[in-house]
Amino acid sequence: MKINELRDTLALQPLSEGDTDREVSGGYTGDLLSFVMGRCPADSAWITIMNNVNVLAVASLADAACVILAEDSVPDDAVLSRARTEGINLYTSPMTAYELCGRLYALLS
Amino acid sequence: MSEPVRFHFDVAGENFVSAGEASATVKKLLRQLGVDPAVIRRVSIAMYEGEINMVIHANGGTADILVYTDRIVIVLEDHGPGIPNVGLAMQEGYSTAAENVRALGFGAGMGLPNMKRYTDSMDIETAVGRGTKITMEISL
Ligand SMILES: Nc1ncnc2c1ncn2[C@@H]1O[C@H](COP(=O)(O)OP(=O)(O)OP(=O)(O)O)[C@@H](O)[C@H]1O
Ligand SMILES: [Mg+2]
Numbered sequence: 188m189k190i191n192e193l194r195d196t197l198a199l200q201p202l203s204e205g206d207t208d209r210e211v212s213g214g215y216t217g218d219l220l221s222f223v224m225g226r227c228p229a230d231s232a233w234i235t236i237m238n239n240v241n242v243l244a245v246a247s248l249a250d251a252a253c254v255i256l257a258e259d260s261v262p263d264d265a266v267l268s269r270a271r272t273e274g275i276n277l278y279t280s281p282m283t284a285y286e287l288c289g290r291l292y293a294l295l296s
Numbered sequence: 297m298s299e300p301v302r303f304h305f306d307v308a309g310e311n312f313v314s315a316g317e318a319s320a321t322v323k324k325l326l327r328q329l330g331v332d333p334a335v336i337r338r339v340s341i342a343m344y345e346g347e348i349n350m351v352i353h354a355n356g357g358t359a360d361i362l363v364y365t366d367r368i369v370i371v372l373e374d375h376g377p378g379i380p381n382v383g384l385a386m387q388e389g390y391s392t393a394a395e396n397v398r399a400l401g402f403g404a405g406m407g408l409p410n411m412k413r414y415t416d417s418m419d420i421e422t423a424v425g426r427g428t429k430i431t432m433e434i435s436l
Contacts, residue, residue, distance in 0.1 A: 219401055221407045229334075240313055241316065244320060245316075248316070248319055
Protein backbone atom coordinates (compact mmCIF):
# COMPACT_ATOMS: atom_id res chain seq x y z
CA MET A 188 0.00 0.00 0.00
CA LYS A 189 1.24 3.50 -0.79
CA ILE A 190 1.66 6.21 1.85
CA ASN A 191 -1.06 8.38 0.32
CA GLU A 192 -3.55 5.51 0.37
CA LEU A 193 -2.66 4.76 3.97
CA ARG A 194 -3.05 8.44 4.89
CA ASP A 195 -6.50 8.64 3.27
CA THR A 196 -7.75 5.31 4.58
CA LEU A 197 -6.78 6.04 8.19
CA ALA A 198 -7.58 9.79 7.91
CA LEU A 199 -4.08 10.67 9.06
CA GLN A 200 -3.39 14.36 9.34
CA PRO A 201 -0.27 15.31 7.36
CA LEU A 202 2.31 17.40 9.22
CA SER A 203 4.99 17.03 6.56
CA GLU A 204 5.11 15.06 3.33
CA GLY A 205 7.77 13.97 0.87
CA ASP A 206 7.39 11.01 -1.45
CA THR A 207 3.85 9.82 -0.72
CA ASP A 208 3.95 7.30 -3.58
CA ARG A 209 6.34 5.27 -1.50
CA GLU A 210 5.20 1.76 -0.57
CA VAL A 211 4.61 0.87 3.07
CA SER A 212 5.45 -2.76 3.60
CA GLY A 213 5.08 -3.12 7.34
CA GLY A 214 4.88 -1.37 10.66
CA TYR A 215 6.63 -0.94 13.96
CA THR A 216 5.73 0.76 17.18
CA GLY A 217 7.92 2.01 20.00
CA ASP A 218 9.22 5.13 21.70
CA LEU A 219 12.72 4.00 22.63
CA LEU A 220 14.86 5.22 19.75
CA SER A 221 17.48 2.47 19.75
CA PHE A 222 14.78 -0.19 19.70
CA VAL A 223 13.26 1.44 16.66
CA MET A 224 16.68 1.87 15.07
CA GLY A 225 17.49 -1.78 15.56
CA ARG A 226 14.13 -3.42 14.95
CA CYS A 227 12.00 -1.25 12.66
CA PRO A 228 12.20 -2.84 9.20
CA ALA A 229 12.93 -0.57 6.22
CA ASP A 230 9.82 0.85 4.48
CA SER A 231 7.70 0.56 7.64
CA ALA A 232 5.18 2.93 9.13
CA TRP A 233 6.59 3.80 12.56
CA ILE A 234 3.94 4.54 15.16
CA THR A 235 5.06 6.51 18.22
CA ILE A 236 4.09 9.27 20.62
CA MET A 237 7.65 10.65 20.69
CA ASN A 238 7.83 13.91 18.78
CA ASN A 239 11.28 15.40 19.27
CA VAL A 240 13.81 16.10 16.55
CA ASN A 241 15.64 12.80 17.10
CA VAL A 242 12.57 10.98 15.80
CA LEU A 243 13.25 12.51 12.38
CA ALA A 244 16.85 11.33 12.39
CA VAL A 245 15.86 7.80 13.35
CA ALA A 246 13.05 7.66 10.78
CA SER A 247 15.27 8.75 7.95
CA LEU A 248 18.37 6.74 8.91
CA ALA A 249 16.34 3.56 9.47
CA ASP A 250 14.50 4.15 6.16
CA ALA A 251 11.03 4.23 7.70
CA ALA A 252 8.42 5.04 5.03
CA CYS A 253 6.52 7.35 7.38
CA VAL A 254 6.07 8.30 11.02
CA ILE A 255 2.58 8.29 12.53
CA LEU A 256 2.29 10.18 15.80
CA ALA A 257 -0.44 8.69 17.97
CA GLU A 258 -2.86 10.44 20.35
CA ASP A 259 -2.71 13.81 18.58
CA SER A 260 0.97 14.17 19.35
CA VAL A 261 2.33 17.22 17.49
CA PRO A 262 5.97 18.31 17.40
CA ASP A 263 7.09 21.89 17.92
CA ASP A 264 7.65 24.24 14.97
CA ALA A 265 11.39 23.64 14.75
CA VAL A 266 10.80 19.91 14.34
CA LEU A 267 8.02 20.49 11.82
CA SER A 268 10.14 22.73 9.65
CA ARG A 269 13.02 20.28 9.74
CA ALA A 270 10.66 17.44 8.75
CA ARG A 271 9.46 19.51 5.79
CA THR A 272 12.98 20.40 4.73
CA GLU A 273 13.94 16.75 4.80
CA GLY A 274 10.75 15.60 3.09
CA ILE A 275 9.81 13.18 5.84
CA ASN A 276 6.30 11.72 5.73
CA LEU A 277 5.02 12.70 9.16
CA TYR A 278 1.41 12.31 10.28
CA THR A 279 -0.61 12.70 13.43
CA SER A 280 -3.79 10.92 14.47
CA PRO A 281 -6.15 10.98 17.46
CA MET A 282 -5.99 7.18 17.58
CA THR A 283 -3.90 5.43 20.23
CA ALA A 284 -0.81 3.48 19.14
CA TYR A 285 -2.84 0.33 19.82
CA GLU A 286 -5.65 1.36 17.47
CA LEU A 287 -3.23 2.52 14.79
CA CYS A 288 -1.31 -0.74 14.92
CA GLY A 289 -4.50 -2.77 14.69
CA ARG A 290 -5.80 -0.80 11.73
CA LEU A 291 -2.44 -0.90 9.95
CA TYR A 292 -2.01 -4.60 10.56
CA ALA A 293 -5.44 -5.31 9.10
CA LEU A 294 -4.71 -3.15 6.06
CA LEU A 295 -1.38 -4.76 5.30
CA SER A 296 -2.27 -8.40 5.86
CA MET B 297 44.64 -1.30 -3.19
CA SER B 298 43.35 2.13 -4.22
CA GLU B 299 43.03 4.97 -1.70
CA PRO B 300 39.71 5.08 0.16
CA VAL B 301 37.24 7.95 -0.12
CA ARG B 302 37.35 9.63 3.29
CA PHE B 303 34.86 11.73 5.22
CA HIS B 304 35.62 13.42 8.54
CA PHE B 305 33.20 14.96 11.05
CA ASP B 306 33.47 16.67 14.40
CA VAL B 307 30.57 15.67 16.62
CA ALA B 308 29.50 18.17 19.30
CA GLY B 309 28.76 16.86 22.78
CA GLU B 310 25.46 17.35 24.60
CA ASN B 311 23.75 18.83 21.56
CA PHE B 312 20.64 16.76 20.93
CA VAL B 313 19.41 18.89 18.07
CA SER B 314 22.50 18.49 15.87
CA ALA B 315 22.94 14.88 17.02
CA GLY B 316 22.79 12.58 14.03
CA GLU B 317 23.83 15.17 11.46
CA ALA B 318 27.11 13.44 10.66
CA SER B 319 25.27 10.17 10.06
CA ALA B 320 22.67 11.90 7.90
CA THR B 321 25.42 13.49 5.83
CA VAL B 322 27.20 10.16 5.39
CA LYS B 323 23.97 8.61 4.22
CA LYS B 324 23.65 11.27 1.50
CA LEU B 325 27.29 10.96 0.46
CA LEU B 326 27.08 7.16 0.20
CA ARG B 327 23.98 7.53 -1.95
CA GLN B 328 25.92 9.81 -4.26
CA LEU B 329 28.66 7.20 -4.44
CA GLY B 330 26.04 4.68 -5.55
CA VAL B 331 26.44 2.33 -2.58
CA ASP B 332 23.77 -0.39 -2.22
CA PRO B 333 20.81 1.02 -0.17
CA ALA B 334 20.81 -1.99 2.17
CA VAL B 335 24.47 -1.33 2.99
CA ILE B 336 23.79 2.39 3.43
CA ARG B 337 21.07 1.54 5.93
CA ARG B 338 23.44 -0.62 7.98
CA VAL B 339 26.13 2.07 7.94
CA SER B 340 23.54 4.70 8.92
CA ILE B 341 22.23 2.71 11.87
CA ALA B 342 25.66 1.74 13.21
CA MET B 343 27.11 5.20 12.78
CA TYR B 344 24.09 6.96 14.28
CA GLU B 345 24.23 4.83 17.42
CA GLY B 346 27.94 5.55 17.81
CA GLU B 347 27.49 9.23 17.07
CA ILE B 348 24.70 9.54 19.64
CA ASN B 349 26.79 7.71 22.22
CA MET B 350 29.57 10.26 21.75
CA VAL B 351 27.03 13.08 22.15
CA ILE B 352 25.40 11.62 25.25
CA HIS B 353 28.17 9.78 27.05
CA ALA B 354 31.45 11.34 25.92
CA ASN B 355 30.92 15.07 25.32
CA GLY B 356 31.44 14.65 21.58
CA GLY B 357 34.23 13.30 19.42
CA THR B 358 35.17 12.65 15.82
CA ALA B 359 33.85 10.36 13.13
CA ASP B 360 35.89 9.15 10.16
CA ILE B 361 34.36 7.15 7.36
CA LEU B 362 36.59 5.36 4.86
CA VAL B 363 35.01 3.93 1.75
CA TYR B 364 37.16 1.26 0.10
CA THR B 365 36.18 -0.73 -2.97
CA ASP B 366 35.40 -3.78 -0.84
CA ARG B 367 34.38 -2.33 2.54
CA ILE B 368 33.31 0.70 4.53
CA VAL B 369 35.15 1.49 7.76
CA ILE B 370 33.66 3.75 10.46
CA VAL B 371 36.00 5.07 13.17
CA LEU B 372 34.47 6.94 16.12
CA GLU B 373 36.86 8.45 18.63
CA ASP B 374 36.21 10.45 21.78
CA HIS B 375 38.04 11.70 24.84
CA GLY B 376 35.16 10.99 27.19
CA PRO B 377 35.08 8.91 30.37
CA GLY B 378 35.74 5.56 28.69
CA ILE B 379 33.74 2.39 29.26
CA PRO B 380 34.74 0.59 32.49
CA ASN B 381 33.16 -2.76 31.58
CA VAL B 382 32.73 -3.34 27.85
CA GLY B 383 31.08 -6.74 28.33
CA LEU B 384 28.40 -5.16 30.48
CA ALA B 385 27.97 -2.16 28.16
CA MET B 386 27.44 -4.53 25.21
CA GLN B 387 24.51 -6.23 26.95
CA GLU B 388 21.06 -5.32 25.64
CA GLY B 389 19.32 -3.12 28.19
CA TYR B 390 22.42 -1.86 30.00
CA SER B 391 22.47 1.93 30.12
CA THR B 392 23.86 4.68 32.27
CA ALA B 393 21.93 7.37 30.36
CA ALA B 394 20.70 10.24 32.55
CA GLU B 395 17.04 11.06 33.06
CA ASN B 396 17.09 14.09 30.72
CA VAL B 397 18.23 12.02 27.74
CA ARG B 398 15.90 9.15 28.59
CA ALA B 399 13.04 11.62 28.27
CA LEU B 400 14.12 12.09 24.63
CA GLY B 401 13.87 8.36 23.95
CA PHE B 402 17.51 7.40 24.46
CA GLY B 403 18.75 4.98 27.10
CA ALA B 404 17.26 1.66 26.01
CA GLY B 405 20.72 0.16 26.20
CA MET B 406 20.44 -1.03 22.61
CA GLY B 407 22.91 1.25 20.84
CA LEU B 408 26.09 -0.82 21.16
CA PRO B 409 24.22 -4.09 20.41
CA ASN B 410 22.77 -2.44 17.27
CA MET B 411 26.26 -1.38 16.19
CA LYS B 412 27.48 -4.96 16.54
CA ARG B 413 24.45 -6.40 14.82
CA TYR B 414 24.55 -4.16 11.77
CA THR B 415 28.28 -4.39 11.06
CA ASP B 416 30.55 -7.26 10.06
CA SER B 417 33.14 -6.41 12.68
CA MET B 418 33.36 -4.07 15.61
CA ASP B 419 36.34 -3.30 17.81
CA ILE B 420 36.24 -1.20 21.00
CA GLU B 421 39.39 0.31 22.47
CA THR B 422 38.61 2.17 25.66
CA ALA B 423 40.40 3.44 28.74
CA VAL B 424 38.67 4.89 31.78
CA GLY B 425 39.33 8.62 32.03
CA ARG B 426 40.92 8.73 28.57
CA GLY B 427 38.29 7.91 26.00
CA THR B 428 36.93 5.40 23.54
CA LYS B 429 37.71 4.45 19.96
CA ILE B 430 35.25 2.25 18.11
CA THR B 431 36.10 0.82 14.69
CA MET B 432 33.37 -0.86 12.66
CA GLU B 433 33.56 -2.50 9.24
CA ILE B 434 30.92 -3.38 6.72
CA SER B 435 31.89 -5.49 3.70
CA LEU B 436 30.65 -4.48 0.28
N1 LIG C 1 31.44 6.62 23.77
C1 LIG C 1 31.14 6.22 25.01
N2 LIG C 1 31.82 6.72 26.08
C2 LIG C 1 31.52 6.33 27.34
N3 LIG C 1 30.57 5.43 27.64
C3 LIG C 1 29.87 4.89 26.63
C4 LIG C 1 30.11 5.25 25.27
N4 LIG C 1 29.27 4.53 24.49
C5 LIG C 1 28.54 3.77 25.31
N5 LIG C 1 28.90 3.97 26.60
C6 LIG C 1 28.37 3.27 27.80
O1 LIG C 1 27.77 2.05 27.40
C7 LIG C 1 26.38 2.05 27.78
C8 LIG C 1 25.58 1.27 26.75
O2 LIG C 1 25.58 1.98 25.50
P1 LIG C 1 24.35 1.78 24.50
O3 LIG C 1 24.56 2.64 23.33
O4 LIG C 1 24.18 0.32 24.26
O5 LIG C 1 23.09 2.26 25.36
P2 LIG C 1 22.65 3.75 25.73
O6 LIG C 1 23.41 4.73 24.92
O7 LIG C 1 22.73 3.90 27.20
O8 LIG C 1 21.13 3.74 25.29
P3 LIG C 1 20.57 3.68 23.77
O9 LIG C 1 21.76 3.60 22.85
O10 LIG C 1 19.71 2.47 23.70
O11 LIG C 1 19.79 4.95 23.59
C9 LIG C 1 26.00 3.50 27.93
O12 LIG C 1 24.89 3.69 28.77
C10 LIG C 1 27.30 4.07 28.53
O13 LIG C 1 27.39 3.77 29.90
MG1 LIG D 1 23.52 4.50 22.86
